[in-house]
Amino acid sequence: MLKITQSPQGPIQVKQPFLVAGVASTEYAGRNLILTIDNQYNATGPKIAADGTWQLNFLFQQVGARRLKIAIANESVELVLNVVATLPRLRFTQSPVRTKVGQATTFAGEADGYADGTALLLRADQRYELARPVVQAEKWQAPVSFNQPGTKAIEVIGSGQDKAQTSIEVDPAPPRPPRLSFTNPPTQIKVEQMVTLTGTATDYEDGDQLLLRADQQFTLARPLVTNQRWQASILFRQPGKRLIEILGSEQDRAQVIIEVQAVPSATLTIQPRSSWTNTPTPSDIPNLTSPKGITIHHTFLDGAPPANATLAEEQARMRTILSSHINGNGWSDIGYHFIIMPSGRVFAARSERKRGAHDLINDGLGVAFDGIYSSKTISQQQYQAAVALCTLLCKRYGITDTVTPVPTLTADFGTRNLPRIFGHRDRVATLCPGSEGGRTVRLAEIRQATNAQLRG
Numbered sequence: 001m002l003k004i005t006q007s008p009q010g011p012i013q014v015k016q017p018f019l020v021a022g023v024a025s026t027e028y029a030g031r032n033l034i035l036t037i038d039n040q041y042n043a044t045g046p047k048i049a050a051d052g053t054w055q056l057n058f059l060f061q062q063v064g065a066r067r068l069k070i071a072i073a074n075e076s077v078e079l080v081l082n083v084v085a086t087l088p089r090l091r092f093t094q095s096p097v098r099t100k101v102g103q104a105t106t107f108a109g110e111a112d113g114y115a116d117g118t119a120l121l122l123r124a125d126q127r128y129e130l131a132r133p134v135v136q137a138e139k140w141q142a143p144v145s146f147n148q149p150g151t152k153a154i155e156v157i158g159s160g161q162d163k164a165q166t167s168i169e170v171d172p173a174p175p176r177p178p179r180l181s182f183t184n185p186p187t188q189i190k191v192e193q194m195v196t197l198t199g200t201a202t203d204y205e206d207g208d209q210l211l212l213r214a215d216q217q218f219t220l221a222r223p224l225v226t227n228q229r230w231q232a233s234i235l236f237r238q239p240g241k242r243l244i245e246i247l248g249s250e251q252d253r254a255q256v257i258i259e260v261q262a263v264p265s266a267t268l269t270i271q272p273r274s275s276w277t278n279t280p281t282p283s284d285i286p287n288l289t290s291p292k293g294i295t296i297h298h299t300f301l302d303g304a305p306p307a308n309a310t311l312a313e314e315q316a317r318m319r320t321i322l323s324s325h326i327n328g329n330g331w332s333d334i335g336y337h338f339i340i341m342p343s344g345r346v347f348a349a350r351s352e353r354k355r356g357a358h359d360l361i362n363d364g365l366g367v368a369f370d371g372i373y374s375s376k377t378i379s380q381q382q383y384q385a386a387v388a389l390c391t392l393l394c395k396r397y398g399i400t401d402t403v404t405p406v407p408t409l410t411a412d413f414g415t416r417n418l419p420r421i422f423g424h425r426d427r428v429a430t431l432c433p434g435s436e437g438g439r440t441v442r443l444a445e446i447r448q449a450t451n452a453q454l455r456g
Contacts, residue, residue: 001025001052002075011082014063020056020070020079024048028072036069045070089113090120090158094141095166101149101173108141109156109164121157130154146170179203180210180246180254188259191239194396198231199246199254211247220244221353222283233289235396236260268388270338273348276315277322281351282332288355288362291397293408293420294390295359296443297336297368298433304371307342307379314341317370318349331357336366338389344381346389359427360411365393369441373434378441386446390421391453402451421447 006021024033033045033054048054060066060083068079094108107122114120118135122142131142133156146152149172157163179202189195201210208225212232221232223246236242239262247253273280299321305313322334329335334349335357341347350356350366358366367389369378378386394402405417410427423443424432434440 002028002070002072002077004070004077004079007079008081011084011087012060013087014083014085015059015061017057017059018081020058020068022054022070022077023052024054024072024075026050026052028052031072034071036071038067039069048072089162090156090164092154092156092164092166093139095154096168098169098171099146100171101147102145103173104143104145105168106141106143107154107156107166108139111135111138111140111158114138114158118158121155123155123157124152126153126155176252178254179252180248182244182246182254182256185244185256186258188261189236190261191236192392192396194233194235194398196231196233197244197246198229201225201228201230201248204228204248208248211245213245213247214242216243216245221287268346268385268392270389271311271315271345271347273351276318276347281354285332285350285354287353288365291352291364291393291399293364293399293418293422294393295356295364295366295422295424295427296386296433296438296441296446297358297366297424298373298441299336299339299368299370300372300432301370302372304342307344307381309341309343311345314343314345314347317341318347321349321370325357329357333357336368338365338367339370340367340378340382340385340389341370342379342382344379344385346385359424361409361427363409365397367393369433373440374431375435376440383442383446386442387449387453390446390450394420394450394454400454402447402454419447421450 002024004020004022006019008018012018028048029050029052030047032047035043035045046054046056063083063085066081066083068081070077089112090109092107092109094106096105099105111120114135116136119132120135120140121129122131122133122144123129130144133140133142149170152168152170154166154168155163180199182197182199185197186195204225206226210223210225210230211219212221212223213219220234223230223232230246239260241257241259243255244258245253245255301321301324305317318339321339325331325334336349337352337356339347339349352365355362356366367386369382399420402421403419405419407415408418410416412429416426418426423438424430438444
């Protein structure tokens with residue numbers, strides 16, 4: 001048996017004696033240890049005492065990583081010692097061995113010979129600055145925290161090559177309790193049914209924006225926090241179970257499952273915006289919440305496709321209208337929410353979650369017949385599509401009566417009593433959507449037929 005019981009635990013200074021002590025089997029009592037320095041220089045070591053203990057006083061004449069081998073018979077032990085020109089004057093006296101991500105912890109130490117006010121550098125892994133503690137009465141300290149888990153090599157650095165090292169294990173932070181929640185969400189809704197989801201946002205500031213999404217990929221809304229609460233209106237056009245999430249970050253979210261139930265199939269098919277353009281409605285357009293009514297328009301653009309036009313021709317027409325509104329009117333998107341072609345096809349235009357650019361007030365939905373109807377009348381297909389579309393939108397947004405006038409704000413005529421489905425010219429001094437009273441766009445008939453559908 002041969003082992004070391006005492007040896008230097010840090011750097012040693014060149015030409016300064018140091019002590020190494022140990023024990024050996026008593027069978028070696030009275031025999032000298034053999035020393036080998038740097039695997040090449042041999043010397044005679046101390047004698048082993050009768051009880052097997054031994055002590056070695058030694059010094060090195062040169063700096064560097066020095067190797068000292070101590071042997072007796074066929075047994076040996078070895079030390080690797082860091083020999084330096086001068087011993088570091090910096091030390092850690094307080095060095096936590098473990099902490100958690102985000103948890104404050106304090107390192108402290110001594111700085112022999114450093115003047116008050118001297119700034120040191122505390123860093124991790126030889127590159128990340130943690131703090132710049134200032135020496136006071138030859139002592140220093142620095143509170144720090146870590147944002148990533150793992151083993152961190154910590155150094156405090158002073159002048160020249162003067163530094164001290166330690167390490168700390170940083171554990172992951174415990175999961176923080178969720179700050180977002182849903183308040184009494186429905187478990188079932190119907191296709192095309194508009195519902196409002198609400199919830200809490202604990203510790204969020206007013207105006208913070210959240211993300212409401214479906215199935216981890218489809219954005220439904222971006223509600224803003226008010227008084228640590230949020231709300232957003234949603235609807236689905238396809239049945240099935242949907243995973244609904246409200247997110248402040250990928251780490252802070254709440255989830256619910258809502259089953260969207262099918263309803264008897266409707267005769268109306270709406271061509272989605274994605275069928276004619278890859279560009280979504282700009283997100284910075286103000287949101288439209290709880291539409292007050294439906295404004296009927298005509299696009300007043302030459303070149304409307306004929307009633308027997310192909311779908312591709314109408315898709316190209318939608319891109320023409322978009323270009324006219326952006327490049328001609330200076331709008332950021334197409335102005336209407338829906339456009340009805342002479343064929344009766346209905347195209348989704350601007351997102352109905354965003355305010356339109358169609359009647360200056362823009363507190364409702366804009367529906368336009370493509371073409372000029374100052375004198376000619378819309379096609380029968382357009383009329384039937386308009387009734388079906390207005391019925392769908394009224395059901396979606398809770399409008400139950402489309403014929404009874406109600407006080408309605410206008411752009412040019414103050415407050416007027418108007419039904420929930422009205423013409424552009426009822427609110428603005430314009431000739432849209434055609435002849436006086438909306439005869440060419442069959443406005444009164446659309447209103448009455450929609451109302452009948454709602455009551456049926």
